[in-house]
Amino acid sequence: MPILSRREARPVANRSTRVLEGLGVAPGVAIGPAYLLEAGAVPVAVRQLSEAEIEPELERFREAVAKGQRQLRKLKTKSQSLPGAAAEEVGYLLEAYLQMLSGSRLVRGVERRIAEEKVNAEAAVHAEIGEIAEGFARLSDQYLAARADDIRGVGERLIRNLTQISYTAFSNLPPGTVVIAEELSPADTALLDPTLVGGFATVLGGPEGHTAIMARSLGLPAVLGVAGLIGSLHTGDMVVVDGSAGRVVVHPSPELVGEYERRQEEYRREQRLLGRLKRMPAVTRDGAVVTLHANIELLREIEPALAAGAEGIGLLRTEFLFMNREDLPGEEEQYQTLKAIVEAMHGRPVTARTLDVGGDKLALPLSAHFPESANPALGLRAIRLSLKERPLLEAQLAAMLRASAHGPIRILLPMISSLSEVRQVRQVMAAVLRRLKRRRVRIADPPPPLGVMIEIPGAALSADALAQTADFFAIGTNDLTMYTLAIDRSEEQVAYLYNPLHPAVLRLIQFTAEAALRARIPLSVCGEIAGDPRYTALLLGLGVHELSMAWPALPRVKQRIRTLDMVAATRRARVIMDQYDSERIAALLDDFNTLA
Secondary structure, three states, X not given: OOOOOOOOOOOXXXXXXXXXXXXXXXXXXXXXXEEEEOOOOOOOOOOEOOHHHHHHHHHHHHHHHHHHHHHHHHHHHXXXXXXXXXXXXXXHHHHHHHHHOOOOHHHHHHHHHHHHHOEOHHHHHXXXXXXXXXXXXXXXXXXXXXXXXXXXXXXXXXXXXXXXXXXXXXXXXXXXXXXXXXXXXXXXXXXXXXXXXEEEEEOOOOOOOHHHHHHHHHOOOEXXXXXXXXXXXXXXXXXXXXXXXXXXXXXXXXXXXXXXXXXXXXXXXXXXXXXXXXXXXXXXXXXXXXXXXXXXXXXXXHHHHHHOOOOOEEEEEHHHHHOOOOOOOOHHHHHHHHHHHHHHOOOOOEEEEOOOOOHHHOOHHHHOOOOOOOOHHHOOOHHHHHHHOHHHHHHHHHHHHHHHHHOOEEEEEOOOOOHHHHHHHHHXXXXXXXXXXXXXXXXXXXXXXXXXXXXXXXXXXXXXXXXXXXXXXXXXXXXXXHHHHOOOOOOHHHHHHOOOOOHHHHHHHHHHHHHHHHHOOOEEEOOHHHHOHHHHHHHXXXXXXXXXXXXXXXXXXXXXXXXXXXHHHHHHHHHHHOOOOHHHHHHHHHHHHHHO
């Protein structure tokens, strides 16, 4: 079905309106034609294996099967919330898919082809699926013949797991399109152009995952974790995504479209009013100055971040350089990109974080070198990966040091857990500095400060020691909350347990803030709570005077700061830190926000 423009995708009177609930992760309202992102066929290349390659290839296939089983179990659990018979029907279908990946003819046949025909797993899957599907298609029973499509669907899932292909270009969509998908990875989200895409909704995902973070960074209304979304609509159908209320409306009536258009205009009007704060300082009523920076995921965010009043970039996530490509960027390419960013900030500071991949942020060119971890959040990622792959770290540090000649830049290290990791990076940085000086490459004098992200409990508890070797701290409250509470922040089934107001999380933030104060080093918070006005008074009261957030949140946080009294916020923070119950903490904070 062709994609329609919003004008053509009018509400259809004879189609019943469906309202689906999910997790609103990025505010605003999108109204427009749906674009259903389907898996689609994946091109498969045939490669002959040597005898020594057969066993590793079999293991690679088994890992893809295990990943497929995890994906299907996750979908099956999600389907249980569907109404009535729909849950049972979808459950049966997904159970059938799981059976196809559990010692079935399909799995045995692929393993046989790899071992006997000595071909790569992708080619073996493609050939086996083709043979089985053809057999089904020849059957006279229409129901059984239709199972050929199910076989192909399972095969495509396996091939995608093997090839790590998980993204599609969105360059040909009409303006205002609403993207609908089973799941969008951060790499997928990075391809969304806000001038074309009005918003998106997915079946899977949680409010604190990187896909949600990127949606907020791009200013795109988004709802994740929507049960029953796939199958409710087709490409071209009219759909509404209400990211503020966590709601998706399929086939809205003309009256509902009119109501959501009014809400859309109200939101825009509110944003325009907040935009008037751009040139006003972020100062409390009693004169305390707060610095507001922007977290940047993509190059195109710089202009709107400056327009929103960002005083600098508090977190430049360099992962975008590694996304949606098959090779690794070299030192020169990274330098040219960083130079462009630094120059675009016109003397405002830029804090660039070294590569933080792993978990839900695996970069395609790196995935080929490292097997999928059973628990990516606790495995080889972030600084651990960079220290293991020294050329990768050296190229990043060299690019950042060279970019420092064009404006103020700070280097931030992710997922630090010990002093030895910082010392190792300093040794690598010293070697890179010597090499650049021998080449007479211009760099800043003195070199850029080297900072540490406090995002795991071990780092927070050793903040006093880390402060002796780090030039600054940046608290990443997203991962800090996840690791402290043992919660996967991208998992919608446990999303309700993710609570940055848990007393353990707050004590770790307090401990870090006090360590930074004693060492007299700068401290910032760059997690998602920095961009939520609900937490502003508490963070300021704990001694945090620099906040970095997705740029759309800047005006609202500045508005909150200008209504606060720092002395009162500090007093309330002390009262809160004496509490041990999350609900009591939340009540004290919300009460203060209501009164202040």
